[in-house]
Amino acid sequence: MATCSSLAFVASLLDDIGPDARRLLEILMEAWARADQWPIRQYVAHEMATAGMDLRDVLHELPEWNHGYQAVRVLRSPNPVPNAPVELGDRIAPTVHGLVHCGGGTADQMVRSFLATVSVGYARQLSLLPDPVTVKPVTLRSDALIAGIRRQLGPFGKVSERQVRLMLAGEPATWLGVHPDPDAQDWTWNLWFGSLRPYAVETGSAYLAALEELVRGRPAPPDSGAPVEPSALPRSLDHLDVVWHLLAGQRLFKRPGFARAASLAEAAASAVEFEARCNTLYDVFSMLTVPEVDKVQGPLNFLKADLKLRIADQESLERATAAVATLQQVVKLRRGQAHSDAAQDSLQAAARLGVRLTGDWADSWDRVRHVTIEAIYALIEELDAVNA
DSSP, rough: OOOOOOOSOOTTSOOOOHHHHHHHHHHHHHHHHHHHOOHHHHHHHHHHHHHTTTTHHHHHHEEEEEEGGGGOOOOOOOOOTTTTTTTOOEEEEEEEEHHHHOOOOHHHHHHHHHHHHHHHHHHHHOOOOOOOOSSOOOHHHHHHHHHHHHHHHOOOOOOOOHHHHHHHHTTTGGGGGSSSTTTTTOOOOEESSSSSGGOSSHHHHHHHHHHHHHHOOOOOOOTTTHHHHHHHHHHHHHHHHHHHHHSSSSSSSSOOOOEEEEESSOOOOOOHOOOOOOOOHHHHHOOOOSOTTTTTTTTTHHHHHHHHHHHHHHHHHHHHHHHHHHHHHHHHHHHHHHHHGGGHHHHHHHHTTTTSSSSHHHHHHHHHHHHHHHHHHHHHHHHHHOOO
């Protein structure tokens, strides 16, 4: 089983799932369309074999995050067939992660239904009138929840109470307050296990980006116990500029406006300030002096091409280009904010870098500075080896 580590560049919930996993999800959705329930393992294994794949191998290769979260989940059969392998009657169902990547009409509808469920649950949490000294229950009965979901989805939205229960029980963000049996009658959702605020979002991609914080854990930045020293990022850029000058005989950066570049030393107290800092960083990496390359786009890609001409050792070159790749992820943060059609890239970059795009913007900007400084000094180390 491909288990995700806690490094900055690992499989993200937003990464493409691959053709074999996609075919598995398509089989699950086709079975739902036929039977209005998720298929048993025997059926899925047969359909996968017909497509030239082994279900066991595909399940084994699926990335697994913390809490055992994957693109699909296995629902153990409560009534296995006598004298048959017990797992044949297990049902295989997609998680929200799988549904987002599967896409299409029914999958998208299920994602919308789940997001509406979270929205209704979060509204109930906000409606609580707490007591200073007495713990009060925060619950939603199934009938009230379904009514709230229908109001959210409108007259054309379809809601399956069983599927709502099943999805709540399959997501780490919601499963603590829901009994796993999807067939129980008149069930109640207990909502006091944690705020649903991070997951009350508008799109499946935004939900996966928020869930990444929970199921993967946030990569610890270097010197994570202390905030970034204000001048550390500008100084690292100056250091890189000097090292490049020694190597190439010219500065790496065209001189930015002093006042604008100086903002890199400032904190970010709001979303607007965070975006402004990212824009400045984007501008800095847009002003490289390396020559352009035919059929290559972007200054950082030009830098990668130039490094191939200057670093002979293959392992050193790989480390240097990996550092530049990190800087490219940082640039995508700005692109996603400035261009709506790049929002998906921005969410993926944030997940890979361990940057939250909601909530504590000062902490998010500190994280951006940490990973940028780390990448810059990793690049400097390889350039120093060439200069030695």
